[in-house]
Amino acid sequence: MKLDSSSEDSILAKIAHGAGLSSRTRAPRARLLLGIGDDAALFELHPGCETILTCDWFLEGTHFLREKHPPDSVGWKCLARAVSDVAAMGGVPRCCLLSLAVPASLTGRWLDSFLAGLRRASRKFNCVLAGGDTTRRDQILINVTVVGEVRKGRALTRSGAHPGDLIYVSGRLGEAEWGLRLLKQSKARRNPKLSPMRKHLYPEPRLALGQWLAARRVASAMMDLSDGLSSDLPRLCAASGVGARLLASQIPAVQIPARSRTGKADPAQLALHGGDDYELLFIVPPRHKNLMPRSFHSLPLTEIGVITPKRQIVLLDENSHARSLSPRGWDPFRRYY
Amino acid sequence: MKLDSSSEDSILAKIAHGAGLSSRTRAPRARLLLGIGDDAALFELHPGCETILTCDWFLEGTHFLREKHPPDSVGWKCLARAVSDVAAMGGVPRCCLLSLAVPASLTGRWLDSFLAGLRRASRKFNCVLAGGDTTRRDQILINVTVVGEVRKGRALTRSGAHPGDLIYVSGRLGEAEWGLRLLKQSKARRNPKLSPMRKHLYPEPRLALGQWLAARRVASAMMDLSDGLSSDLPRLCAASGVGARLLASQIPAVQIPARSRTGKADPAQLALHGGDDYELLFIVPPRHKNLMPRSFHSLPLTEIGVITPKRQIVLLDENSHARSLSPRGWDPFRRYY
Numbered sequence: 127m128k129l130d131s132s133s134e135d136s137i138l139a140k141i142a143h144g145a146g147l148s149s150r151t152r153a154p155r156a157r158l159l160l161g162i163g164d165d166a167a168l169f170e171l172h173p174g175c176e177t178i179l180t181c182d183w184f185l186e187g188t189h190f191l192r193e194k195h196p197p198d199s200v201g202w203k204c205l206a207r208a209v210s211d212v213a214a215m216g217g218v219p220r221c222c223l224l225s226l227a228v229p230a231s232l233t234g235r236w237l238d239s240f241l242a243g244l245r246r247a248s249r250k251f252n253c254v255l256a257g258g259d260t261t262r263r264d265q266i267l268i269n270v271t272v273v274g275e276v277r278k279g280r281a282l283t284r285s286g287a288h289p290g291d292l293i294y295v296s297g298r299l300g301e302a303e304w305g306l307r308l309l310k311q312s313k314a315r316r317n318p319k320l321s322p323m324r325k326h327l328y329p330e331p332r333l334a335l336g337q338w339l340a341a342r343r344v345a346s347a348m349m350d351l352s353d354g355l356s357s358d359l360p361r362l363c364a365a366s367g368v369g370a371r372l373l374a375s376q377i378p379a380v381q382i383p384a385r386s387r388t389g390k391a392d393p394a395q396l397a398l399h400g401g402d403d404y405e406l407l408f409i410v411p412p413r414h415k416n417l418m419p420r421s422f423h424s425l426p427l428t429e430i431g432v433i434t435p436k437r438q439i440v441l442l443d444e445n446s447h448a449r450s451l452s453p454r455g456w457d458p459f460r461r462y463y
Numbered sequence: 464m465k466l467d468s469s470s471e472d473s474i475l476a477k478i479a480h481g482a483g484l485s486s487r488t489r490a491p492r493a494r495l496l497l498g499i500g501d502d503a504a505l506f507e508l509h510p511g512c513e514t515i516l517t518c519d520w521f522l523e524g525t526h527f528l529r530e531k532h533p534p535d536s537v538g539w540k541c542l543a544r545a546v547s548d549v550a551a552m553g554g555v556p557r558c559c560l561l562s563l564a565v566p567a568s569l570t571g572r573w574l575d576s577f578l579a580g581l582r583r584a585s586r587k588f589n590c591v592l593a594g595g596d597t598t599r600r601d602q603i604l605i606n607v608t609v610v611g612e613v614r615k616g617r618a619l620t621r622s623g624a625h626p627g628d629l630i631y632v633s634g635r636l637g638e639a640e641w642g643l644r645l646l647k648q649s650k651a652r653r654n655p656k657l658s659p660m661r662k663h664l665y666p667e668p669r670l671a672l673g674q675w676l677a678a679r680r681v682a683s684a685m686m687d688l689s690d691g692l693s694s695d696l697p698r699l700c701a702a703s704g705v706g707a708r709l710l711a712s713q714i715p716a717v718q719i720p721a722r723s724r725t726g727k728a729d730p731a732q733l734a735l736h737g738g739d740d741y742e743l744l745f746i747v748p749p750r751h752k753n754l755m756p757r758s759f760h761s762l763p764l765t766e767i768g769v770i771t772p773k774r775q776i777v778l779l780d781e782n783s784h785a786r787s788l789s790p791r792g793w794d795p796f797r798r799y800y
Contacts, residue, residue: 135698159513163702164620165551165686166517166611173510176496180503181518181560181608183598188564214502223518225606227525259520259606269562269596269606271518274503283501349502361472365500 137233137260138162141224141241158221158254167256169221171275178274178281180211186266194309197236199327201243204268207352209251210331210404212274214350216282216340219253219333223271227263251333280340282348284365287409289435291346293370294418296335296405296425299355300380300393302326303400307391322380329404335422339408344417348408354401354455360439362407369438372431372451398441401456409433474570474597475499478561478578495558495591504593506558508612515611515618517548523603531646534573536664538580541605544689546588547668547741549611551687553619553677556590556670560608564600588670617677619685621702624746626772628683630707631755633672633742633762636692637717637730639663640737644728659717666741672759676745681754685745691738691792697776699744706775709768709788735778738793746770 142162160168171177184204186192195203205222212219224244228237248255253272305326331350339345349362355377363370379397387393410418410429421427434440439451479499497505508514521541523529532540542559549556561581565574585592590609642663668687676682686699692714700707716734724730747755747766758764771777776788 160618160620164622165548166515166554168513168515168552168613168618168620170513170615171508176505176507177514177610178503178505179558179560179593179608179610181562181594181596181606183562183564183596183604183606185564185598185600185604188598188600211502215505217503221516223516223608225518225520227520227522256516257518259518261520261522261525263522263525267520267522267604269518269520271516271560271608273514273516273610276505278507281497281505283497283505285501 134260137237140237141255141258141260158256162255162257167221167223169256171220174278175275176278176281178212178215178217178276179271180208181269181271182208182211184268184270192266195327197239198243198246200266200268201240201245202247202328204270205244205247205251205253205272206329206331206404208270208272209253209333210329210350210352212272213331213333213336214282214348214406215274215276216280216336216348217274217276218337219251219272219274221254221256221273222248224255224258225269226258227261227265227267229264229266230262232266251331276340280343282336282340282345282408284347284349284362286347287362287366287368287433288346288411289368289433291409291411291433292415292429293359293372293431293433294408294410294427294429295351295355295378296332296422296427297403298378298380298397298426299351299403299405300396300400302329302402302404303396304380304382304391306402326402329402331404332406332425335406335425338422342417344410344414345408346411348406351403351405351407352401352456354399355407356398356451357453357455358407360453362409363433363437363439366433367437369434369436369440370431371434371440371442374441374443376428376430378426378428398451399454471597474574477574478592478595478597495593499592499594504558504560506593508557511615512612513615513618515549515552515554515613516608517545518606518608519545519548521605521607529603532664534576535580535583537603537605538577538582539584539665541607542581542584542588542590542609543666543668543741545607545609546584546590546670547666547687547689549609550668550670550673551619551685551743552611552613553617553673553685554611554613555674556588556609556611558591558593558610559585561592561595562606563595564598564604566601566603567599569603588668613677617680619673619677619682619745621684621686621699623684624699624703624705624770625683625748626705626770628746628748628770629752629766630696630709630768630770631745631747631764631766632688632692632715633669633759633764634740635715635717635734635763636688636740636742637733637737639666639739639741640733641717641719641728643739663739666739668741669743669762672743672762675759679754681747681751682745683748685743688740688742688744689738689793691736692744693735693788694790694792695744697790699746700770700774700776703770704774706771706773706777707768708771708777708779711778711780713765713767715763715765735788736791
């Protein structure tokens with residue numbers, strides 16, 4: 127049997143080769159018993175742990191643009207996004223599945239570069255590619271599943287916040303959104319040294335911070351910021367049955383050179399509504415405030431507000447004027463980018 | 464915060480409502496600790512088991528047609544396909560994730576009916592919907608992840624076949640392909656009582672048979688028939704480093720009324736190359752032949768050939784003429800339907 131060079135089996139072989147795995151290979155970290163090439167993947171998780179399971183779309187035209195996003199960034203980011211959900215529970219990623227639909231014309235160089243980015247992320251996050259599904263399609267469609275684990279009872283969910291608890295974020299918000307704008311404007315070659323663009327193209331899920339918060343039992347609730355603070359914070363509050371009061375002046379925002387600041391490039395607005403940052407939003411009971419460092423391995427941790435009993439999200443500006451904060455972050459049912 | 468009726472949060476609420484789950488609900492079978500509505504799902508698997516992980520695309524235009532496939536069949540089948548991979552390992556499904564992209568115009572009746580089909584399948588296969596991801600898209604895109612488990616060391620893979628082992632299939636092959644043709648021809652209302660059409664629209668993964676074969680250690684290798692015997696058998700043989708000799712006259716084929724038989728509706732061809740049957744292809748060492756019943760809970764089990772040392776797939780016709788069998792089943796990189 128000879129197979130067409132772009133047949134499903136040959137694409138699977140390319141992906142499996144990249145994963146450095148064959149059937150019955152044992153990868154000690156994930157204890158993967160059976161990788162790519164069978165009906166399903168097979169692995170053993172550690173006793174005393176709960177299993178974390180998450181998946182994420184990454185679709186051409188909705189989540190990335192074929193002409194603007196380098197293929198290795200697409201490979202990196204599709205995994206990073208899903209791994210960020212594991213970070214948001216305080217967990218450790220173990221293995222992943224890649225579902226990929228591509229045009230036959232992209233099964234050469236584009237696919238190679240995509241797989242290189244995916245492999246780099248897989249090594250960085252210790253998350254072994256264990257299987258998946260491929261098919262042909264005129265547009266690039268990606269779905270990534272990640273399995274992780276967390277010590278029994280230690281997972282941080284969205285539902286543990288109580289009135290009086292303090293609201294924290296990691297990093298600076300709005301950087302990825304600003305990076306996306308730079309990327310869309312750029313006619314010449316992209317300069318990935320520019321920090322916001324790098325953050326948009328190659329986000330780094332906050333795994334170590336999430337694991338530290340879960341292991342030390344410092345936080346009462348946590349989630350990752352994927353759609354933007356104004357969209358994500360209400361979700362955490364709804365799950366906990368509480369509200370929040372934010373101090374606008376405290377929210378750590380993307381730094382934009384003065385010459386680039388316009389009405390549409392307001393750092394405060396980007397920090398409130400920009401998506402794709404994959405920073406952690408976490409809630410700390412006041413009795414644990416003294417345990418909170420100002421930064422975690424050079425990643426700034428900032429207190430930005432407080433949980434309130436009344437179920438609404440209020441933003442206090444510099445003059446202590448309060449206004450209700452509406453979700454204006456990323457919602458695929460409201461707009462495309 | 465008021466949400467647009469088609470916003471992502473309200474669609475998630477609809478899906479979660481359908482799943483009959485809220486955060487921190489405990490569903491004893493899957494020991495689901497955290498369902499839809501957080502960053503990820505959280506569950507505990509049974510000690511002494513290995514974890515099975517699989518995912519499957521189900522895409523409009525590639526795997527189903529919006530005008531021809533009833534939405535509840537789309538919901539049923541997207542889960543059944545992925546569950547079939549768990550059956551193929553001899554495992555028990557535990558929980559699933561749904562990634563769904565739909566046009567905003569289909570978030571009403573179409574989505575309700577889709578979710579009803581998915582829920583029916585989820586109950587039938589004891590596979591709890593634990594989470595997922597939704598987005599908007601002009602075409603319907605579906606990806607389903609299923610997690611299952613199997614007793615340590617008991618999983619049946621594709622790689623255990625040895626020369627001299629006997630080749631078996633469950634059911635009748637080609638029924639789903641014939642059902643698809645009837646569906647595409649039908650101008651009037653579909654008649655789901657017609658067995659081949661029912662098999663195409665609402666396939667039933669052979670979970671009980673797979674579990675029986677794995678628990679009794681009767682089979683040496685197994686896979687499910689999703690792309691057609693001529694495409695799938697070579698994959699099992701390649702994984703085992705062997706070949707196969709099939710007896711054409713023994714292959715149980717779809718029954719087609721004489722008046723409908725044409726060159727394109729040849730039962731033997733449909734049985735060799737038709738996809739979507741989700742029957743099991745399994746390999747039995749000759750010493751276990753006496754353990755094999757003729758049927759399993761009224762599902763016929765048929766010996767169709769033997770594993771050979773030479774790596775090629777040979778088909779013997781009624782006159783004992785041998786010819787090489789080429790993969791002509793479903794390959795998304797070769798053709799659309």
